[in-house]
Amino acid sequence: MAKQFQLDMSKGSIFKNTVRFAIPLIFASLLQLFYNAADLIVVSRYAGSNAMAAVGATSSVTNLLVNVFIGLSLGASVVVSRKFGANDKAGMKKTVHTAMLLGVCVGVLAGIAGVFFSKPLLVLMGTPEGEVLDGAVLYMRIIFLGVPASLTYNFGAAILRAVGDTKRPLYILSLSGIVNVGLNLILVVFFDLGVAGVAIATAVSNYLSVVAVVWIMTRADEEIRLQFKRLAFHKRELAEIVTIGIPAGIQSSFFSLSNTVLQSSVNAYGEAAIAGNAAAGNIEGFVYVAMNAFYQTSLTGVSQNYGAKNEKRINKTIWVTLLCVTVVGLFLGGLSVLFSRPLLGFYITDSAQALEYGARRMLLSCLPYFLCGIMEVLTGALRGLGSSVIAAVSAFIGTCGFRIFWATVAVKILGGGIDILYLCWPISWLLVSIFHTITLMMIKPRAIKRMKVC
Numbered sequence: 001m002a003k004q005f006q007l008d009m010s011k012g013s014i015f016k017n018t019v020r021f022a023i024p025l026i027f028a029s030l031l032q033l034f035y036n037a038a039d040l041i042v043v044s045r046y047a048g049s050n051a052m053a054a055v056g057a058t059s060s061v062t063n064l065l066v067n068v069f070i071g072l073s074l075g076a077s078v079v080v081s082r083k084f085g086a087n088d089k090a091g092m093k094k095t096v097h098t099a100m101l102l103g104v105c106v107g108v109l110a111g112i113a114g115v116f117f118s119k120p121l122l123v124l125m126g127t128p129e130g131e132v133l134d135g136a137v138l139y140m141r142i143i144f145l146g147v148p149a150s151l152t153y154n155f156g157a158a159i160l161r162a163v164g165d166t167k168r169p170l171y172i173l174s175l176s177g178i179v180n181v182g183l184n185l186i187l188v189v190f191f192d193l194g195v196a197g198v199a200i201a202t203a204v205s206n207y208l209s210v211v212a213v214v215w216i217m218t219r220a221d222e223e224i225r226l227q228f229k230r231l232a233f234h235k236r237e238l239a240e241i242v243t244i245g246i247p248a249g250i251q252s253s254f255f256s257l258s259n260t261v262l263q264s265s266v267n268a269y270g271e272a273a274i275a276g277n278a279a280a281g282n283i284e285g286f287v288y289v290a291m292n293a294f295y296q297t298s299l300t301g302v303s304q305n306y307g308a309k310n311e312k313r314i315n316k317t318i319w320v321t322l323l324c325v326t327v328v329g330l331f332l333g334g335l336s337v338l339f340s341r342p343l344l345g346f347y348i349t350d351s352a353q354a355l356e357y358g359a360r361r362m363l364l365s366c367l368p369y370f371l372c373g374i375m376e377v378l379t380g381a382l383r384g385l386g387s388s389v390i391a392a393v394s395a396f397i398g399t400c401g402f403r404i405f406w407a408t409v410a411v412k413i414l415g416g417g418i419d420i421l422y423l424c425w426p427i428s429w430l431l432v433s434i435f436h437t438i439t440l441m442m443i444k445p446r447a448i449k450r451m452k453v454c
Helices: 012-046 049-056 059-087 087-126 131-145 146-163 167-190 195-216 234-267 271-307 311-338 340-346 351-367 368-385 390-412 418-422 422-452
Strands: none
Touching: 012 167, 012 195, 012 271, 012 340, 049 131, 049 311, 059 087, 059 131, 059 146, 059 234, 059 271, 087 131, 087 146, 131 351, 131 390, 146 167, 146 195, 146 271, 167 195, 167 271, 195 271, 195 390, 234 271, 234 368, 234 390, 234 418, 271 311, 271 351, 271 368, 311 340, 311 351, 311 368, 311 422, 340 351, 351 422, 368 390, 368 422, 390 418, 390 422
16 A cells, blocks of 8 residues: 555554544544435435335434444454554454455345344334335345445455545545435436335445455555455454454444434334434434544544554544544534524425424434544544454443433433433433443553553
8 A cells, every 4th residue: 555545553642643534534434424414315306205205214223223333343442553554564454355355245144134124123113114124124134235344444444544544535536426416316216216216225335346446555554455366364363353343333333323312212203203303313423423533533542552552642643533523513413403404404405393393303403412532532542452343342331221211211201202212312322431431441451451461
């Protein structure tokens, strides 16, 4: 890989490195969100709110099935980052080829699972029968045909990010995003394929992305260059990836499981609530990408400096990313609430009730969104220090357990309104942030001691 794309976060200004690393990530994540945004906007405008509800009802189920596998790509990113910081080129080569083969295998597995289990899971969630359920099942099954490409791309992009390259994943997603939007319009407007059309467009874009990332990696610098004949599972590197990645994936699945329960609760309020919730969730996603970019920055920065055995820079990286994510979260959260109705109007064109549901969710969850950012940065720091299991346990208590309790018990006790349901998100972010802070204070001294003797 050309050296100009690398960013060694164990050297130079931590604030400048944070900005250089995070900004391309934010734009890349925004482009990924445009996939879903384009899906929702196109089907809403040309196929109606029921079609949009069908697409919106699938997101939590899709995330539930794939997030555990995406967690493995985070494990690969941490392992490569550490070896990059330690200048362990031989270890990087083994990790790259182990990770890419793992990405292909889990991608195929997730794709098969999604095709076969999409309908039972959607029915279990209480997705309204008829047009909404039928459209959601069709959409999910086509989407999961593209999941092998999507997951393999995630592993490749995670490896590039591990050595500080956040620019070229942005270039890839720029190209595939244009293709996705163009195919959406062609297949829905001109061929009248509805939800099937937007799903096909997304799947095709996923395959374009994986071709591009593989092409880049086959021409990268020697330590992370992908050579198909060297694809193999190296036991030590695989164990390192799994040790960090499985808990990370389980943690992500906890979030998805709790959100699936919350989606089931939203479904009980009817099609307008589903459509409004889907639109608001998609807009909130644009705020979340900034939060997640600082999570990735914390993860990579702490991991690289852990490999370089630089305790001082580990501490400064955590504090700088916490400050940045708080400021950006407050700004973007406030901005999204201020313009909530015009933004929702891009998605919802035929239902004033759906618009109202969306606006109420945004008011209650976007203003405190900086808490989500703090939670994400602390999660990245814990994983970078090797405490992925502890982070997962903390998240399980604060998200999965609390959110399921809130949706099934607390909402009924407090009145059963959808506003009470929406409060679940900011309260859970605060709880997990507190758990993570206490955990970080407890485990960091031991992690630093372990780092120095390695």
